[in-house]
Amino acid sequence: MSRAAERLKLLINHLDRSAAWISASPTSAQTYTNTDLQNLRYTLDNNLLTPEQRLFYEENGFILIKNLVSDEDIEKFRREFERICLQEVKIPGMVVMRDVAIAKSEFVPDQKAVSKLQDFQEDPELFQYCSLPQILKYVECFTGPNIMAMHTMLINKPPDAGKKTSRHPMHQDLHYFPFRPADRIVCSWTAMETVNRQNGCLVVLPGTHKGTLKEHDYPEWEGGVNKMYHGVRDYNPDHPRVHLVMEKGDTVFFHPLLIHGSGMNQTQGFRKAISCHYASGDCYYIDVKGTTQENIENEVTAIAAKKYNIADIAFKDTWAFRGRLVQGERISL
DSSP states (O other), X not given: OXXXXXXXXXXXXXXXXXXXXXXXXXXXXXOOOHHHHTTOSSOOOSSSSOHHHHHHHHHHSEEEETTOSOHHHHHHHHHHHHHHHTTSOOOTTOEEEEOSSOOOOXXXXXXXXXXXXXXXXXXXXXXXXXXXXXXXXXXXXHHOSOEEEEEEEEEEEOOOOSSOTTOEEEEOGGGGOOEEOGGGEEEEEEESSOBOTTTTOEEEOTTGGGSOOOOEEOOXXXXXXOTTOOEESXXXXXXXXXXXXXXXXXEEEEXXXXXXXXXXXXXXXXXXXEEEEEEETTOEXXXXXXXXXXXXXXXXXXXXXXXXXXXXOOHHHHHHTTOEEEESOOOOO
């Protein structure tokens, strides 16, 4: 971590402390030779994923594992989320995002709904998700043995108020990340309850991880768009899509170039999921100036500068202080 990132982390601590396709098991007796598997790009061989699962991820850019996280763990994360909403705890560096159109919250009357917690890496309860052994053993199939937790979120999709602000535009997560290589980054996304088309499940465009990073910006949606909800400027709307219907504890792992989003929550309740983006400790930072990512760089650094009164913070430093080692060695990030 650079000195600037260390300084930002110390400052944040100081300021804040003051206040369906499922391929989870072999489905055929087909056998594969080493020749079939030796040129796979997106997965690593550590004797966990079956050949069928590896080939599925290579082709589609995601894989869904059923019943991976226990009810006990999920209820622990739910209780901590409630404590945060009630302001019983304050977590250094964490961003509490509220929906621009939803006035009714779950736990606090007369307050806009909390739609997302970002950067909960300093919360001991929530960060346990990122270090669950059953999660990390799958993550290692994509990142290798040195694993950094880089971006943490608890998503609380609110019931839509009629303005469709509960949607999340189709996007690629790599748009937000100034580190590479993309193939050694993976997201784990766990349903904290039943997630279906009615309450706004994830929608993925299989195979789009094989493409390049596209230009993103705020979509021109009537009704407004939540902060940081950038969307892909240009993609084929006729591309086949998969709605990931999931049960509590199911977990999907997906590539950062996979185009995905989520629909409106058309129910009366809130839809919760918890996720972490992991990267290999061997990944490295890149300069995004002059690229399609410059707009998100400008937005993030402007927010950091205003919130923490730091004028010289670099985009990569806003990421370096968030990153936490969960397995192996922290090498470049």
